[in-house]
Amino acid sequence: MAPNKKIVVADACRAMEQYGIPKIKTKAVMRELLKLYGTSWELIVQEGYKVLIDALFDKQEEEERGKYNKTIAYVGENSKAAKSKDKEVPHDKPEVELPSKRLRTRSQIKQALSQEEFAKSNLAKIGSEQKDQNVADFDSDTELEDPAPLVRTKCSRNQDELALVPMDNPVSLVVGEDELSWTYCMAEATQPPVSDEQSHSEPEVHLSTDRYRIKQDFLQEGYSKSCLPITASKSEHHNVVHLHSDSDSKVEDPEPLLRRKRSRHQNERALVSVDNPVLVDLGKGELSQNCCSEEVAEVTQPHVSDKKSPSTSDSHLAQQYLRKEGMTQSSPVEKTELSQTYPRSASPQCEEKNSKILEADCRDNTCNSDGGNDLTPATDVLDLYHNNSLDMLGGERFVDNQLKNEVPLAVIISDGSVGEVSQVEADDLKFLKTKSLDVEDRDGLKILESAELLDKDKVGSDPDCSKFNIASSPNGEVKIAFLCNSSQQSAFHVTSDAVLQVAEKRFIEAYRIGEPSFSLKKLMIELCECFLAMGNDSTHDELSVSKNLRPFQKSGADDILLRKDNFQGNHCILSCIPSEPFKFQNLIKVLPEIPKPMTSSGLEGLHCVSHSMVKDIENVCHRNEKRLKLLIDLDSIQLCNVEAVQDYHIYVDDIARGEERVKVTLENERNADNVPSFLYISRNMVYDKACVNFALDSISNEDCCICCSGDCLTSPIPCACARKTGGGFAYTPGGLLKEKFLEECISVNQELKGHDCYGNKCKAESSRNIKRSVASKGHPRRKFIKECWSKCECSKNCGNRVVQRGMTVNLQVYWTPEGKGWGLRTLEHLPRGAFVCEYVGEIVTDVELQQRYMQSVGIEKPVYHVLLDAGYGSEGVRKDEESLCLDATYYGNVARFINHRCSDASLIEIPVEVETPDRSYYHVALFTTRKVNAREELTWDYGIDFEHHNRSMRAFRCFCGSSYCRNPN
Numbered sequence: 001m002a003p004n005k006k007i008v009v010a011d012a013c014r015a016m017e018q019y020g021i022p023k024i025k026t027k028a029v030m031r032e033l034l035k036l037y038g039t040s041w042e043l044i045v046q047e048g049y050k051v052l053i054d055a056l057f058d059k060q061e062e063e064e065r066g067k068y069n070k071t072i073a074y075v076g077e078n079s080k081a082a083k084s085k086d087k088e089v090p091h092d093k094p095e096v097e098l099p100s101k102r103l104r105t106r107s108q109i110k111q112a113l114s115q116e117e118f119a120k121s122n123l124a125k126i127g128s129e130q131k132d133q134n135v136a137d138f139d140s141d142t143e144l145e146d147p148a149p150l151v152r153t154k155c156s157r158n159q160d161e162l163a164l165v166p167m168d169n170p171v172s173l174v175v176g177e178d179e180l181s182w183t184y185c186m187a188e189a190t191q192p193p194v195s196d197e198q199s200h201s202e203p204e205v206h207l208s209t210d211r212y213r214i215k216q217d218f219l220q221e222g223y224s225k226s227c228l229p230i231t232a233s234k235s236e237h238h239n240v241v242h243l244h245s246d247s248d249s250k251v252e253d254p255e256p257l258l259r260r261k262r263s264r265h266q267n268e269r270a271l272v273s274v275d276n277p278v279l280v281d282l283g284k285g286e287l288s289q290n291c292c293s294e295e296v297a298e299v300t301q302p303h304v305s306d307k308k309s310p311s312t313s314d315s316h317l318a319q320q321y322l323r324k325e326g327m328t329q330s331s332p333v334e335k336t337e338l339s340q341t342y343p344r345s346a347s348p349q350c351e352e353k354n355s356k357i358l359e360a361d362c363r364d365n366t367c368n369s370d371g372g373n374d375l376t377p378a379t380d381v382l383d384l385y386h387n388n389s390l391d392m393l394g395g396e397r398f399v400d401n402q403l404k405n406e407v408p409l410a411v412i413i414s415d416g417s418v419g420e421v422s423q424v425e426a427d428d429l430k431f432l433k434t435k436s437l438d439v440e441d442r443d444g445l446k447i448l449e450s451a452e453l454l455d456k457d458k459v460g461s462d463p464d465c466s467k468f469n470i471a472s473s474p475n476g477e478v479k480i481a482f483l484c485n486s487s488q489q490s491a492f493h494v495t496s497d498a499v500l501q502v503a504e505k506r507f508i509e510a511y512r513i514g515e516p517s518f519s520l521k522k523l524m525i526e527l528c529e530c531f532l533a534m535g536n537d538s539t540h541d542e543l544s545v546s547k548n549l550r551p552f553q554k555s556g557a558d559d560i561l562l563r564k565d566n567f568q569g570n571h572c573i574l575s576c577i578p579s580e581p582f583k584f585q586n587l588i589k590v591l592p593e594i595p596k597p598m599t600s601s602g603l604e605g606l607h608c609v610s611h612s613m614v615k616d617i618e619n620v621c622h623r624n625e626k627r628l629k630l631l632i633d634l635d636s637i638q639l640c641n642v643e644a645v646q647d648y649h650i651y652v653d654d655i656a657r658g659e660e661r662v663k664v665t666l667e668n669e670r671n672a673d674n675v676p677s678f679l680y681i682s683r684n685m686v687y688d689k690a691c692v693n694f695a696l697d698s699i700s701n702e703d704c705c706i707c708c709s710g711d712c713l714t715s716p717i718p719c720a721c722a723r724k725t726g727g728g729f730a731y732t733p734g735g736l737l738k739e740k741f742l743e744e745c746i747s748v749n750q751e752l753k754g755h756d757c758y759g760n761k762c763k764a765e766s767s768r769n770i771k772r773s774v775a776s777k778g779h780p781r782r783k784f785i786k787e788c789w790s791k792c793e794c795s796k797n798c799g800n801r802v803v804q805r806g807m808t809v810n811l812q813v814y815w816t817p818e819g820k821g822w823g824l825r826t827l828e829h830l831p832r833g834a835f836v837c838e839y840v841g842e843i844v845t846d847v848e849l850q851q852r853y854m855q856s857v858g859i860e861k862p863v864y865h866v867l868l869d870a871g872y873g874s875e876g877v878r879k880d881e882e883s884l885c886l887d888a889t890y891y892g893n894v895a896r897f898i899n900h901r902c903s904d905a906s907l908i909e910i911p912v913e914v915e916t917p918d919r920s921y922y923h924v925a926l927f928t929t930r931k932v933n934a935r936e937e938l939t940w941d942y943g944i945d946f947e948h949h950n951r952s953m954r955a956f957r958c959f960c961g962s963s964y965c966r967n968p969n
């Protein structure tokens with residue numbers, strides 16, 4: 001059943017009254033409409049009284065036109081009278097309202113009632129004439145007034161307002177009691193009422209981060225009309241934020257990235273990148289400190305915000321910070337000196353967009369209202385913040401609310417992306433990610449560059465890797481940040497020296513520090529140590545970090561304290577009171593490169609080391625009074641074996657003590673306690689009675705090459721020296737044994753197994769009373785090498801001089817695991833036929849050797865001598881006191897550690913004649929019989945007959961491990 005018409009009229013009157021239309025006018029129009037619509041009167045109230053509203057305004061326009069015409073007629077008819085009676089003519093107060101204002105009001109009423117429905121409204125049902133009129137009215141409204149009046153203003157008389165600015169179309173936004181009265185019926189409440197108490201204490205204007213782009217510019221030349229300025233001011237009587245917009249301004253500039261303007265009364269700048277929206281939270285604290293009557297903000301992208309802006313917490317954070325800085329209460333003078341505070345961005349969308357805020361700071365409080373707009377150079381420094389940076393700061397934004405001479409150290413840039421890794425200045429910087437923004441704003445401000453040291457292994461993969469940020473301004477100001485992983489409670493590894501040097505240089509330049517002792521590295525270490533100490537020791541609430549930071553402090557400043565409560569997660573802010581030149585982020589990542597303490601498990605998992613790191617480890621070991629055992633493959637830096645060593649472990653880097661051309665290391669892997677005790681000699685030495693004739697005149701011209709020059713090996717005709725080796729040289733130009741020669745040597749040695757000597761009368765047999773199992777008669781003669789020597793005319797570099805030059809192979813003495821005692825191994829790969837070393841010892845006679853033997857009877861110990869009997873028989877039978885041996889028991893070289901192997905030994909001994917043609921003395925040279933791998937033990941077949949013991953060579957249980965072992969275990 002249709003409602004009573006009276007009720008309908010009453011409802012319509014109440015509805016119109018809400019918009020200030022008197023009841024009587026509504027009733028009159030309703031009467032006419034009801035007549036007009038007859039039984040279809042429901043159409044009048046449909047769609048939010050659209051028909052009624054149009055009719056009301058049509059009526060009003062008619063009346064106004066009538067009054068206006070009447071007034072003109074009146075003026076025309078009474079012009080003379082009017083001239084004479086000016087007072088009677090009300091020309092200064094026309095009763096007609098301006099059409100534009102009416103139209104605006106009408107449009108806005110429509111909008112307030114139902115914007116969307118109105119836009120879609122179809123008034124065809126009402127009649128084409130009326131419809132056309134309505135549409136025309138609407139178009140007219142739009143064109144003349146508000147292009148997109150999406151202003152949603154929570155208005156409350158005598159209350160503070162929460163103004164949410166739409167984004168899509170900048171619009172005039174006037175918030176405040178007076179202004180609200182002007183736009184009294186245009187607003188739509190979007191927020192629950194705010195109590196007087198709340199509103200007076202916390203006036204807020206929230207501009208949602210992800211929907212608003214706010215720029216702040218200054219009233220000065222260079223101001224762009226592309227920016228829509230909103231003047232923020234504080235009401236005298238109310239905590240009301242007045243945001244006055246220039247409705248004529250349109251957003252034209254798509255990328256007004258950086259702007260700098262200076263207010264007449266202020267020296268602050270707050271610039272926001274347009275394409276990176278940021279939250280601006282103008283809470284009470286910020287407003288009271290930062291907003292003055294001439295601050296200008298720009299709204300470039302209106303959008304309706306969420307009702308509850310997330311900025312509240314940020315505001316709180318910012319205020320906390322201000323309180324901490326003692327800046328909560330600011331005097332009027334201070335207000336003009338303070339700059340805009342930007343709380344931390346809170347919107348996730350914003351964070352995703354990597355929004356950047358540029359903050360300029362007030363550096364010069366001499367600026368005054370008359371034009372303190374000349375910024376000092378320092379004021380040109382911009383701080384570019386990134387969300388990541390903000391997070392690293394533990395939620396606090398860098399606030400440039402510094403008073404006079406407060407120069408924030410520098411800036412941090414972090415774009416959050418892994419940039420190009422480029423080679424910078426030095427090799428060590430190759431993992432220094434650099435990003436030069438190279439941005440210049442219209443005022444010529446050069447923006448920043450940043451550098452970030454990335455963990456080598458994590459470049460491009462882990463954004464949270466070791467970071468070392470250096471950012472600097474054109475003025476030389478620098479800010480550093482380093483990442484420290486507090487979970488690694490061990491020694492830390494500071495970033496590369498090269499990077500630190502760069503930062504240090506900038507520091508010093510920026511602050512003109514003449515402090516010679518200043519060391520950025522020390523500073524960072526100190527900070528890390530403090531950090532770790534605080535993490536470990538709950539009794540430490542704060543630690544002084546004063547030594548290295550002192551140069552930066554202003555006079556009278558207290559020590560810089562590292563406070564526990566400044567740690568927020570992994571982030572730390574270093575408080576420097578009062579000037580705060582530093583803002584530290586503990587961005588030094590603790591790398592487990594240098595284990596601490598040096599325990600046996602300290603190096604577990606460490607498979608690759610650099611040479612510099614070995615040094616570090618050695619240092620650590622040394623400090624701990626421990627010896628190092630690092631086995632490193634020389635061909636690469638792969639770590640072969642690492643074990644922490646006990647105090648009594650031994651590592652000798654050169655047992656030869658410089659006697660050889662190469663170092664001979666000794667590694668005690670198995671904690672052997674029978675340290676070899678001997679004196680290293682690189683050349684045979686006559687002990688006492690041995691008669692070795694090195695006289696030049698003992699060498700006939702036939703035994704040397706007096707006609708040669710240069711390298712004998714290149715001579716087409718073999719020289720005299722070659723003739724003594726069987727008609728040809730034993731060596732190749734590459735210094736290896738010729739294959740044929742080596743084969744013959746190996747073959748002869750094979751045949752001699754079991755043979756102790758040459759000739760019919762075996763010297764050993766007679767002198768040592770050894771029973772021979774094998775007759776010595778008829779065995780092959782051993783092959784000799786004859787090298788050129790001093791009497792030869794050839795060059796010292798002659799290819800026929802190999803053994804006499806000494807050893808060149810890197811060798812190492814080590815404790816064999818098989819039970820052979822000490823052994824010798826090569827540290828490099830060796831080809832077949834290579835000279836390894838000579839067996840060096842004291843030259844003793846057989847008699848002397850027997851005497852030594854008698855002294856050690858009953859003592860189980862290794863034997864270190866060889867018989868020089870290769871030339872036996874060539875010069876007749878020698879007496880015992882003439883027969884010679886090499887004994888390396890007390891004086892010897894590296895060869896004394898070469899163990900025996902029954903078959904497939906890697907070395908073969910070959911007699912080498914150098915100084916004397918007398919075959920009673922010669923050099924025992926050891927050459928490889930095959931390729932030998934690095935770290936493989938070098939062995940030699942002693943030729944020992946294990947069945948027969950004698951005084952000179954005691955048999956031993958053989959651990960050679962070969963399949964043809966003659967005395968297996």
Ligand SMILES: C[S@@+](CC[C@H](N)C(=O)[O-])C[C@H]1O[C@@H](n2cnc3c(N)ncnc32)[C@H](O)[C@@H]1O
Nearest residue numbers: 820821822862863896897898899900958959960
């Ligand atoms: C010239 S030294 C070699 C270095 C000796 N291993 C050391 O610890 O000083 C010779 C002595 O080493 C030991 N030796 C050499 N080769 C061996 C093997 N295959 N098996 C067991 N012991 C061996 C014997 O005691 C022998 O007398």
